[in-house]
Every structure is written in structure tokens, then in C-alpha cells.
Amino acid sequence: MDLSTTYLGLKLPHPIMPGASPMVDKIDLVKRMEDAGAAAIVMHSLFEEQLMREELATYHHIDVHADSFAEAMTYLPRPDEFNLGPDQYLEQLVRIKQSVELPVIASLNGFTSGGWIRYAKLMQDAGANAIELNVYYLATKADETGDEVEQRTIDILKAVKQAVSIPVAIKLSPFFSSMANMAKRLDDAGADGLVLFNRFYQPDIDVESLEVEPTLRLSDSSELNLRLRWLAVVSGHVRASLAVSGGVHTHLDAVKAVMTGAHAVQVVSGILQQGPDVIRRIREGMTQWLEEHEYDSLEQMRGSMNLLRCPDASMFERANYIRILQGYKV
């Protein structure tokens, strides 16, 4: 069965790849993912905060008490040469490129147009085949409009596009008031790919200590539906290739994603829970399913269930909402 696909201009034998996660910190795990047949490697994000604050904090803690007492000039040695997170990231990128034959997609995460964008170029120089730009932003300021948030997202994409010649995908959150329009604007701005969606880590509340606590819950298949809907909506309107991220755990999840238009299928929680071999299982499951259902190729299936082609588009739209609410009997 021909599962081949083209994502961000990269010709891939099939669409299954690990999504951005800390798994790429271990070279042996990266190799295991290659052995399991991953189509590409997506690195975890290098954060704007890491780029800016680590530099500031490292010097801050070395220097903050320097010259503060007559007895000593400094309190910590200052090495001539040291590596900050970004250097380590780029070094890891080089190591991954050296250890596996797969295309490597580096990831950059930020939401201001600052000096950090130059790292996109450094990623390209280090051998990245593409960049996944992750715009993880929580609009918490009451005086910031949706327009401003959207415009900034587009500006950042343009700035990164300008800095590099390799393809750039943008990973989005589902919280835009007009996702279809936003996708189109990003497409017009030159996005080579859209990744739907970011998972927002929702903090929890400790009611005893009255503290807000970070939580990390892995995804399950129930999170896929949100992605399927928006893939279906966006696919058919944009030139950019599409990737699904969040909620793919089985070959049927992957099939659904491709049917709604995905060119690439990213898996994270599944690999974390079951190990890299889940990539092989999903791929083999897809092959088998496509054969059983007599498809010629994956390409034939792609987008078959998007908004333009599915038999009843209203199911993705408002009518579905009305029907479900009214159909629920207590």
C-alpha cells in the first residue's frame, strides 16, 4: 500500500511521526523511533523564555552579589566558556542529524518579535530540514484584542520565514475566533504547514495550600475530534500542508486525520505510554485497513471527509450542535 505523503515539501514514505516532545533528548530513543519506522523526527521546542531568561539568569546568579562586600569581589567562579540551553539544543540537533537518516523538524516557541528569532537561522545552519514554529500564547490581558493577537502571530511567522529558506510550519492553538480565516491568513503569509493543535497544559488548584499547580495529562483519543473538525474545515482552503497533533493513538485515529486532510500525523502520548513501537503499529494498522477497504493509496483518502467533500457538511457545522442537543433525552 502506498502511504507516501508530502509534508512541508518533504517527501515521506508515510505520515506517522513523533510530535514535539522531550523524547528527542535521548539519542537512543531517537534511534528506536527510526527503527520503528518514524517518517520524520520533530524536536521539542526551544523556548523564547529559555533563550532570553536563561542567559539573564545565569549571569544574574553569578554576578548579583559581586562587589557587594569588601571581603571578596565575586562569590562564584565565572567560566570562560559555557553552554546555555540553546547551544545544547543546537548540538542535540546536530547529533540527531548524524545518528538518523530521517528529516528533522526543529521547533521554536515564542510570542514576541525579539532577538530569539535568529535561532531559526541557527537551526537551519545546524541542519534542520524544516521548522515548526509554536505560537503558544495565552491572551490574558483584558485590553489586548483578538486582532492584535492574530496580527502578532502573522508577524512572527513572517519574521521567521524571512530568516530561513527551509519550510516553516506553524503550530496553533484552537482559540481563534475565526480559525478558518486565521488559517487562510497564515497560508497567505507563507506558512508551509499548519499543525493543529497545541495542547494547553491546564494548571490545577491545590485547595489545601491555595496554590496553583502545574499538571501534565497525556492526551487520549477523545481529544482528536476537535482536531478532526478543524482539519475538515481548513483543508481545501489552504495550500499549506496540514499536520494533526494531539489525540492520535490508534491507526483508526490516523485514518480519520488523513480523511479530514492531514498530510502528517504526529504522535506523542502514545509513544510515551507504549514506546516507539506504536509508530509501527499505527502504520501497519493503516496499511491493513486501507487494503481491507480497497483504497489505492493514502492520497486517495486524503481530505475525503473534509468540509468540501463529506456527504453531510452540516455535521461539522452548527446543525450538528442543534441535533445533538435536541436528540439527547433524559
Add this chain to the structure above:
Amino acid sequence: MIDASRSAKAGMGRRINTIMQTCFFAISGVLPREEAIAQIKKAIEKTYGKKGAELVRMNFEAVDQTLPTSTRSRSRPRRPHARAPPVVPAKAPDFVQHVTAMMLAGKGDVLPVSAFPIDGTWPTATTQWEKRNIAIEIPVWDEKLCIQCNKCAMVCPHAAIRAKVYEPALLATAPATYKSIDYRAPEFKGMKYTIQVAPEDCTGCNLCAVVCPAKDKGNPRHKALDMTPQVPLREAERENFKFFLDLPEPDRTKLKIDVKGSQFLQPLFEFSGACAGCGETPYIKLATQLFGDRMLIANATGCSSIYGGNLPTTPYTVNRDGRGPAWANSLFEDNAEFGLGMRLALDKQGEHAAELVKELGGLIGDELVSGILTADQGTEQGIAHQRERVVALKARLAGVDGLPARRLLDIADYLVKKSLWIIGGDGWAYDIGYGGLDHVLAMGRNVNILVLDTEVYSNTGGQASKSTPIGAVAKFAMAGKSSGKKDLAMMAIAYGNVYVAKIAFGAKDAQTVKAFQEAESYDGPSLILAYSHCIAHGYDLSLGLEQQKLAADSGYWPLFRWDPRRLAEGLPGLVLDSSAPKVDVGKFMANETRFRMLDKTNPERAKMLLDLERHEVATRWAIYENLARGADPIAAVAAAQTTPKAN
């Protein structure tokens, strides 16, 4: 005018040197302005180099923003009649007026030699006259929210926040903004309670606000202590603090001495020049609260000698009876012996006084003689009674002729039990003064040794000591120390007759208080190893208490007490006060620049040393656990023979 700290806040933390330097060159004219600015920028680039592109940019920005405004600061003060307040208030003692104040004003060179005390003894209780006003923010107390735990007073490195219980009637003359509330616990029913900040002595370190457990349920960001800008509060709180100080101290003999009770005792170590957030001074302060009115201190050179006895002011102070610690500093290499000498002198004076009491028995009276000679001074009450007897003794000796009586009058105070403390850092105790420390432990005399363990030579700028742990980067250990921290506790335990405690007030304050009491009451050598967070660890010290908790929880700094008295009762000598390691030690280490630095310069080695430290933690814990069970500690070491070797 330049608000340097505000300008620096955007990214540069509290460091205002770039801004102040620029002001200096812009105004002083020692160099042509353009040249000066070019040189400053060159220095910034050299300092932060290629890894600090963002810092270079921010510092450049600070320089450029400082320039246009700084020249205007030459304008004359708006209030031509405004005068600087006197260096010290008029009610300060004569010596402070004439000698200390001159030094505070930077005119020490003008003082003639004759102004100094002829025997080299300097008066204590003088930091109270030096109001530094260095805190940008100070804690404000919400009395209604407060749960009256006194933890804020416990952790304060500068005795700048205090607790008191007192009679309600005393509030009649309180200043308008003075706060108080009913005391909640049963032991002082009907009394009032106050937490009061010393606004001009607080350093703004935040520890009290961090440790405060009382959150407003409707708005948990608000606690019973909130840090608030100092300037608008200064005047009112100064009056409030003065009123607070004048309130009577509670009766020591009626207090239950735990964390809370200890903080009702007057600290006799206050407002030192230690760093904001210092991890050492809370221990010394606590010791002076518990024993300060009869304490002698032999202090090794190091941070504790600098903030403890540096000119011009002395943080050791006296209570209303004029009693307070007597303090002297010796050299790095002989402080333990110095302290032992003080012990021998105390013992000899006491012994001689007792002989004289017997000799003059007829004059003194049998009842008083036997009262004095057989006194139980194991409690605050016992000591108070002995003091009364000594007063009575002195009254009977007054006016009596003859050498024995006059001699006894001189040394009668030695009949009251003294508390001898030998204090220093790890550079002293583990390294340079170790031979002497070991000797003094072996002598079996009643000395109390407090090691303020920052795991590095702090005062001289962060050189490695034998207390420095595996994986820490320090001067002389740039590649990360590969050998383990010397286990001074085990070495002392090996003597069998030494009381040993390993404590961390941020991890378990109750154990800290208990260890001090046990060490002091033990009639033999006692060694307290006190975890002290330090600027040389490279993190924000307002998080020091959290780090101490992590240190204990990860097994990095296990808490325990070894008491030879327990052996005599047939119990294991060691009591563990922290639980088995439940957090990876790597989590503790990742929070501090001293460890993290290695990860940045040599990640492979950092990882190798982290594994070594993990092994070290596990082995040490196994040893202590065996000791606590009364089992053979060596068996634990043998069980852990797969030690990876450091390169």
C-alpha cells in the same frame, strides 16, 4: 535624578552598578564623556561576551537611558533648609556619640588613639544605632490573618521582625498605627500579641513573607505578612518599633521553649551586616535568644566574624539587665582551641569561686553556701535562682575586708552557669581549623560548637572547602568537585561522647530548636552542623527555606541528632529527624548555580558527578539508618560497594 533600582529592575535584578557607573562618569568629568561611555560599553561587552548578547543589549540600553537625565541631577536640592539627620540619635551612649558615630560618618581617621578602649574591648549593642534603611520593601503585618506561629521571627536573619506578648493595659500609650491583637494560646490568656518589624534594620530579604503560612482565603496572594514599599511606612513603623521595644520582655522562666516560645525571647544578636537573606545568622540569633544572657563566644574568622564583630558596630547586644554574649574572634586555625581556653578559664574561675564560698562559709551563711554549691542550673528557673543567690552573696560580701572576700566579689558571677560556644564556618571547621576542632572534641570538655555550613569559603569569595559537595563548582574546583563532602558528623560520632546534630532551620525548625537545647544541656562537647544557604550557592535567597526543605527531603542534608545520653539509656545514639530520601537529589542540585554551572560547561561530567552524588546520598542514608537502629553502620557501606569512580 536617577532611580537606579527601578531602571535595573527590568532584567538586571538588583544590580545597579552599570547605571551608577554611568552617572559617575557623566557627572564627575574625570574622563571626556564620550570616551567614558565607550569604555563602559567596552567593559560590558568584555564582561558578558558572546553568551550574553541580551545582557549586553540591556546594559547598553541602561547606559543610554541614564545619560540624558543624569546631568540634570546637578541641580540644587529643592529644600535649602533640609539637613541630614545626625549620624546617631542624641540618646545614644557616649562612646557611640563620640567614637562609633565618627566612624559611621567616614571620619574614623580623625579619631585619636586615645579615643579607643585601652584594653581593646569594644562595647556591644551598637548596631541598633546604625540605621541603614536598605530595604526597598518591608513586611506589613495583618494581625487578623496571623496565626501567631512566630515563624517569621524565627527565620529573620537580622532580628528585624519580632514577636511579643504583653499586658493589654500597656497599649494605652501605643502610637496610632501600632497593631496588636488578642493572644490566642492558653498559656498567656488575656494578653495581647504583636509582630513588629524594625523598618530601618530590615534588609527586605523576603524570608518572613515566604515562610508565613497564613493566607487570606478570599485572596490567597495576601498573607499575614506582605512585602510593601518601605519609604511610606518608615516614620510610623519606626515609632511602632520603639514602642514595641519598650514593652516588657516576657518572663523567661514561664515560656515553653519550642519554635514559637523561643521567638518571644529577646534576640541578643541583631541588625548585623550579613547579606540580606543570610542562612547563617538565624542560627546565631536563636542561640542568643536561648542562652545569650550567659553566653561566651569564640568566633573563627569568616563571615560570622565579619558580621559578628566588624567595626564600627557590633550586633551582639544586651538585655535590660545588661547581660549579653561576650564575643571574641580568633584566627582561622586555632578558634576551637581559643574556645577551649575560654572554657578552662570559666571552669577555673567557677571552681575558685566555689572554693572561696566554702572558705567564707561562716560569713556567707550555711544556707546560702549550700544553695550556691548544690544549685541545679539545668533550667531557666534554676539559673534565675542561682542569680538571686549570687546577688545575695554579693550583698553579704559588700564592705567585707580581706583578699578572699574581695576576690570572690570579683568572680562571684562565675557561679552562674555559662554557655560556651565556638562558632565558625565550614572553612574553619572542616579545613583550616579542623585539627584544633578535633582536639577540642577529644578533650571531652563542655563546649558547644556551631558550624555554619555553607559548604564553601563564603567570605573570601566562594573557594571550595572539604565541606563542598560532589558536583559543585567553586573557586579551586572549577571542574566540579569530584570527592564527597567530608562527613564531619560521623567523625565526631566516632568519639562516642560527643553530642552531634545536623540541622536545617528551613527544613525543620522544631528540630533546630531542640538540637540547640540538647547541645547546650549536654555536659561535654557538642557539635551542631547547621545548613546555611548562601549567596555563593547562586540562587535567589528568598527561596532558601524551600531549598533547605529539598536538601532534607532529597537526603542531601539528612537531619539527625546523636546524643551520647541515649546510649547510656540503652537506646541507639542516633535519632533521624528527616525521612528517607523521597526526592531525587538532582532536583535539589538543579536549583543552584553552583551545580548547574557544571551542566553548562561540561554536561557529561555533570551527569557523572550527579550519579556519584546519588550514590553518596544513598550510602550516607543507609549508614545513618543503621545507626538509628543501633545496627552496625559499616554493614551499610559494605552493602553499597558498587561505587562508580570519579575521574
